[in-house]
Amino acid sequence: MKIAIVGAGLMGTALSWPLSDNHHEIHLVGTHLDGDIITSCKEHNYHPKLKRYLPERVKPYFIGEIESALKGVDFIVSGVNSLGVHWIGKILSPYLNEGQKIIAVTKGLEASADGKLRILPDVVRSELSPSMRDKVILAAIGGPCIAGELAGRRQSCVIFCSQNIEAADFLAKAFRTDYYHIWTSSNLLSLEISVGLKNAYALAVGMAKGTLEKEGGVDEAGALMYNLTAAIFAQGCTEISRVLKAVGGDPSFTYGLPGVGDLFVTSAGGRSVTLGKLLAKGHSFTEAREILKGETLEAAYIVQQMAKVLSAKRTNMAINKGELPLMEFLIDVIVKGKPANINLDLFF
Amino acid sequence: MKIAIVGAGLMGTALSWPLSDNHHEIHLVGTHLDGDIITSCKEHNYHPKLKRYLPERVKPYFIGEIESALKGVDFIVSGVNSLGVHWIGKILSPYLNEGQKIIAVTKGLEASADGKLRILPDVVRSELSPSMRDKVILAAIGGPCIAGELAGRRQSCVIFCSQNIEAADFLAKAFRTDYYHIWTSSNLLSLEISVGLKNAYALAVGMAKGTLEKEGGVDEAGALMYNLTAAIFAQGCTEISRVLKAVGGDPSFTYGLPGVGDLFVTSAGGRSVTLGKLLAKGHSFTEAREILKGETLEAAYIVQQMAKVLSAKRTNMAINKGELPLMEFLIDVIVKGKPANINLDLFF
Numbered sequence: 097m098k099i100a101i102v103g104a105g106l107m108g109t110a111l112s113w114p115l116s117d118n119h120h121e122i123h124l125v126g127t128h129l130d131g132d133i134i135t136s137c138k139e140h141n142y143h144p145k146l147k148r149y150l151p152e153r154v155k156p157y158f159i160g161e162i163e164s165a166l167k168g169v170d171f172i173v174s175g176v177n178s179l180g181v182h183w184i185g186k187i188l189s190p191y192l193n194e195g196q197k198i199i200a201v202t203k204g205l206e207a208s209a210d211g212k213l214r215i216l217p218d219v220v221r222s223e224l225s226p227s228m229r230d231k232v233i234l235a236a237i238g239g240p241c242i243a244g245e246l247a248g249r250r251q252s253c254v255i256f257c258s259q260n261i262e263a264a265d266f267l268a269k270a271f272r273t274d275y276y277h278i279w280t281s282s283n284l285l286s287l288e289i290s291v292g293l294k295n296a297y298a299l300a301v302g303m304a305k306g307t308l309e310k311e312g313g314v315d316e317a318g319a320l321m322y323n324l325t326a327a328i329f330a331q332g333c334t335e336i337s338r339v340l341k342a343v344g345g346d347p348s349f350t351y352g353l354p355g356v357g358d359l360f361v362t363s364a365g366g367r368s369v370t371l372g373k374l375l376a377k378g379h380s381f382t383e384a385r386e387i388l389k390g391e392t393l394e395a396a397y398i399v400q401q402m403a404k405v406l407s408a409k410r411t412n413m414a415i416n417k418g419e420l421p422l423m424e425f426l427i428d429v430i431v432k433g434k435p436a437n438i439n440l441d442l443f444f
Numbered sequence: 445m446k447i448a449i450v451g452a453g454l455m456g457t458a459l460s461w462p463l464s465d466n467h468h469e470i471h472l473v474g475t476h477l478d479g480d481i482i483t484s485c486k487e488h489n490y491h492p493k494l495k496r497y498l499p500e501r502v503k504p505y506f507i508g509e510i511e512s513a514l515k516g517v518d519f520i521v522s523g524v525n526s527l528g529v530h531w532i533g534k535i536l537s538p539y540l541n542e543g544q545k546i547i548a549v550t551k552g553l554e555a556s557a558d559g560k561l562r563i564l565p566d567v568v569r570s571e572l573s574p575s576m577r578d579k580v581i582l583a584a585i586g587g588p589c590i591a592g593e594l595a596g597r598r599q600s601c602v603i604f605c606s607q608n609i610e611a612a613d614f615l616a617k618a619f620r621t622d623y624y625h626i627w628t629s630s631n632l633l634s635l636e637i638s639v640g641l642k643n644a645y646a647l648a649v650g651m652a653k654g655t656l657e658k659e660g661g662v663d664e665a666g667a668l669m670y671n672l673t674a675a676i677f678a679q680g681c682t683e684i685s686r687v688l689k690a691v692g693g694d695p696s697f698t699y700g701l702p703g704v705g706d707l708f709v710t711s712a713g714g715r716s717v718t719l720g721k722l723l724a725k726g727h728s729f730t731e732a733r734e735i736l737k738g739e740t741l742e743a744a745y746i747v748q749q750m751a752k753v754l755s756a757k758r759t760n761m762a763i764n765k766g767e768l769p770l771m772e773f774l775i776d777v778i779v780k781g782k783p784a785n786i787n788l789d790l791f792f
Binding site: 146147148239240241242244245246247248250251252253255277279315316317318319320321322323324325326327329330333334336337347348350351352353355356357358360361364440441443444 | 494495496587588589590592593594595596598599600601603625627663664665666667668669670671672673674675677678681682684685695696698699700701703704705706708709712788789791792
C-alpha cells in the first residue's frame with residue numbers, strides 16, 4: 097500500500113518502521129515546523145530528533161509538496177501533537193475522498209467554547225469541509241509507545257480504535273509486526289479519554305519526583321519517595337476511571353494499555369515529568385514555561401482544557417466537585433498559579 | 445495505647461514510627477528468625493535492616509518473651525511475611541481474648557489442599573483455637589508502602605481493611621499521622637487479592653528489565669524498553685481486575701492504592717524484580733533461587749499457589765483458561781521450569 101504520514105515528529109516518523117517492514121510505501125510529510133527535519137531526511141535520510149536513519153521505502157516531503165504526497169494513498173496517518181489537530185483537519189480537508197481512513201497518534205483532549213469535553217477525532221472532523229465530515233473514517237492509536245523504542249524495533253503493545261471496527265482491523269493489519277503488537281477496539285471515546293488525561297497525570301507523577309529532589313534526594317537510610325509517587329500514580333488512574341464513567345465510557349480502559357500502560361511510560365520521563373519537577377521545586381507555571389521555552393507542553397494544555405470543562409455551567413461530564421482532587425490541584429497550579437503543595441488527604 | 449508488633453522485619457518495625465509519633469507504647473517482638481535484629485535493638489536501639497535507630501517508646505522483645513510482650517495490649521500487629529502466616533496464627537492463639545484486633549502487613553495468597561484460593565486473614569484464622577476463631581477481629585494493610593520510606597517519615601498512602609469497619613477506623617486512628625495517610629474499607633477480599641497478586645506481577649515487570657539487560661541495554665539511538673515494561677505492567681493490572689471479578693471482588697481496587705499503586709512501588713525494585721531479571725537473562729528458576737539463596741521469594745510462592753488454584757478440578761475462582769496469560773506464563777517459568785519467553789500476543 098501507499099501511505100502518507102503527515103507530521104514528521106518523533107511518533108509520526110517512528111510509525112514508518114513497522115510500515116516499511118511490511119513493505120508499504122511511505123510518504124513522510126513534515127509540517128511547517130518540520131522543515132529542518134525534512135531537509136535532513138531528504139539530504140541524508142537521517143531524522144535528527146529520532147537520531148536514526150530512516151528505513152527503506154520512506155519518501156520525505158515538505159509541507160508545500162503535500163498534494164503530491166497525498167495522491168492515491170490508501171490511508172493517512174496524522175502525526176501531529178494535540179496543538180496541531182485543528183491545523184491537520186484544515187490541511188487535509190481538500191484532499192480527502194469518501195471512505196478515506198485517517199489514523200492519528202495524537203493524544204489529548206479539548207474543551208469546546210461552551211465547556212464541553214471533546215475528543216480529538218471530533219475536533220479534526222469539525223475542521224473538515226461539511227460535505228466530507230461524515231464520509232471519512234477516523235481512527236486513533238493509544239497505549240504505551242515511546243517513539244524511539246518503536247523505531248528501534250523494540251517490543252511495543254498498542255491499541256487501534258475506530259468506531260468502524262473493520263477499519264481498525266484493516267489498519268492494524270497494515271502496521272502489525274513481530275515487535276509492534278496491536279489490539280483493536282471500537283471504543284474510541286474511552287481510548288481518547290484515557291490517553292488524553294495521562295499526560296496531565298504524568299505531570300503530577302513528575303511532581304513527586306521533583307519533591308524528592310527538593311527535599312535533598314535519598315535520606316541517610318536510603319529512602320526515596322516511591323510511596324508518594326505510587327500514590328499519585330494510583331490517584332491518576334482512579335481519576336481516569338472516574339472521568340471514563342462520567343462521560344459514559346468503559347472504566348476498564350483504565351487498567352489496560354491506554355490507562356495504566358500509557359501513564360506508566362509517560363511517567364518514566366519526558367516533558368510532562370520535567371514540567372512537574374520544576375513546579376514541585378517551587379517554580380510557578382509561568383516560570384516553568386519560560387524555562388522550557390520552545391517545548392510543547394501538552395500536559396499543561398490538557399489541564400487548561402479540563403479547567404474549562406470543570407468550571408462550565410453546563411457540561412457533558414457528570415462529575416461532582418471533589419471527585420477529581422488531583423486534577424483540581426493541577427488546575428490550581430497551572431491555571432490559577434498556586435504553589436504546588438498537594439493535599440494527599442483529598443485523594444481516593 | 446499499648447501495641448504489640450510481632451515480626452521485627454522491615455515492614456513490621458517501620459510501623460513503629462507512626463505509632464510512636466502518636467505517643468503509643470510499642471512492644472516489638474522478633475520471630476525466631478529475628479534474633480540478631482532484637483539483640484541489636486536491645487543493645488543499641490538500632491535496627492540493622494532498616495538502618496535506623498528506633499523511635500521513642502519502642503521496647504524490643506525476643507520471641508521467648510512474647511507472653512509478657514502481649515500482656516494487656518490494645519491490639520496486635522502481625523509483621524510476618526506470607527510464609528509466616530500459619531506460624532503467627534499458632535503463636536498468637538493462646539494469648540488472644542474475645543474482640544482482640546490483629547492487623548497484618550502480610551501480602552500474599554494461598555491455595556488450600558483442594559486448590560481453593562484463600563486470602564491470608566483466613567489462613568491466620570484457621571490456625572487459631574476453634575473457640576477463639578470467630579471472636580477475634582482481623583484487619584490488613586495494603587497499598588504502596590516501602591518500609592524504609594515510612595520509617596523515614598516520607599509521605600505514604602495506604603488502606604486499612606477489615607470486615608469490621610469500626611475496627612478498621614479504630615486502627616487507622618491509632619496510626620494516622622501527617623505522613624502516613626490511611627483510608628479504610630470493609631472489602632478485605634478485594635484488598636488481599638490485589639496486594640497478594642502484585643508481587644507475582646512485579647516479578648514479570650522485572651523480566652522486562654532483565655530483557656533489556658540481556659539485549660545489551662540502551663541502543664545506539666538511546667532506546668530503552670519502557671514500552672515492553674509498561675505493557676507487562678498493564679497486563680498485570682488487567683489480570684488483577686479479572687481475578688477480582690472471578691472471586692466476586694471489586695475490580696475498582698485495581699486502579700487504586702492496592703492495585704496499580706502497590707504494583708508500581710513493588711516494580712521499582714526489590715527481590716521480586718531481581719528474580720524476574722535473573723529469569724529473563726536465561727537462568728532457570730532453580731538457578732535463580734540458588735543465586736538468591738537466603739532471600740524469601742514471595743513472588744515465586746504466589747505463582748506456585750496460583751498454579752494450584754488454576755489447575756484444581758473444583759475451584760472458587762470463576763476464570764477460564766487464557767484469561768490470565770501472564771500468570772500462566774509465570775507458572776510455566778516458575779513451576780514448570782520453562783524458559784522465560786513471553787508471548788505478548790496472548791495479552792489483553
